[in-house]
Ligand SMILES: NC(=O)c1ccc[n+]([C@@H]2O[C@H](COP(=O)([O-])OP(=O)(O)OC[C@H]3O[C@@H](n4cnc5c(N)ncnc54)[C@H](O)[C@@H]3O)[C@@H](O)[C@H]2O)c1
């Protein structure tokens with residue numbers, strides 16, 4: 109086991125560590141405060157992750173003397189449902205869950221969000237550990253304690269803020285991740301650089317290719333810097349009343365694109381965010397808030413990773429700018445009836461802006477659809 113970086117998420121009594129390294133899954137038991145010996149422990153995963161990774165975790169927990177139960181949900185967003193939540197809860201109850209139990213969520217953001225919510229509910233809350241196996245989950249969804257399932261009315265509408273006992277990012281797990289999924293997570297890494305860390309942005313300009321080639325040292329650094337950025341924002345604003353909104357850079361546009369595409373696989377979340385960030389840069393430039401050169405560099409960093417930066421690349425097209433913009437209205441992050449956009453005064457200088465008119469937002473989408 110090699111722990112390369114450790115990041116603390118400081119939340120008083122609910123503080124925890126994110127451990128980033130290699131060979132961590134076989135040592136899963138070591139990360140549970142108090143140890144797992146004699147406990148009923150639940151490993152939640154999905155069918156793509158059970159074989160290469162979650163089995164390793166289950167075996168490690170057994171070796172450490174836990175009674176281990178493992179459940180694999182079907183891969184994909186559809187498993188983040190009320191129905192699946194109920195099945196996970198029943199599974200734990202049927203297998204003798206007690207308040208001394210723990211849940212290990214081994215998988216991407218779907219497993220993490222579903223598992224975290226189930227852990228928050230069963231027996232009024234048992235500890236859980238996040239073992240993220242996608243890049244997106246390692247740098248984003250596993251950190252911060254937001255858990256949720258989707259409703260037919262929209263995504264993530266039912267959930268809880270419930271912090272894990274630990275987050276274990278084993279970079280070895282990323283070796284089996286499909287390239288498109290990997291790059292989707294890379295878009296969130298670029299987001300941290302763009303929103304508040306110009307030095308990290310410079311570093312990515314030089315080392316982004318090494319990160320995307322999954323070179324261990326570069327990848328570990330990028331994951332650690334990203335986790336530190338998210339941890340700092342979460343520590344300051346656990347319940348998203350202020351600065352945590354900056355994490356939505358690229359997401360107001362991105363969510364509208366995802367919704368317009370009907371979550372049909374045309375666009376992965378990170379791809380939508382990549383296009384959304386390019387739109388935010390373009391709108392910031394158009395509103396004379398951001399130097400054109402910074403907007404160009406932002407888009408170039410995404411393009412260098414072969415991420416999409418314009419809605420013109422989505423096939424088949426999802427309709428016109430106005431109909432895509434209409435999806436933004438149903439986004440839940442609306443303050444006082446006005447849409448909140450995260451815009452940029454330059455690289456590393458994101459801010460919350462409530463002054464974007466509907467016409468400006470529609471025009472930005474229209475430019476993106478034309479590939480401008
Ligand atoms: N809680 C939060 O703060 C937060 C933040 C961002 C996103 N999210 C949520 O995260 C979810 C998206 O997460 P995601 O992108 O990880 O998606 P995901 O969990 O669906 O995983 C993507 C795909 O990769 C597969 N996979 C996972 N790990 C693998 C591995 N190591 N090797 C091979 N295949 C692997 C999965 O089976 C799945 O098919 C969304 O539901 C989103 O709402 C939550």
Ligand SMILES: [Zn+2]
Nearest residue numbers: 248296377381
């Ligand atoms: Zn995101």
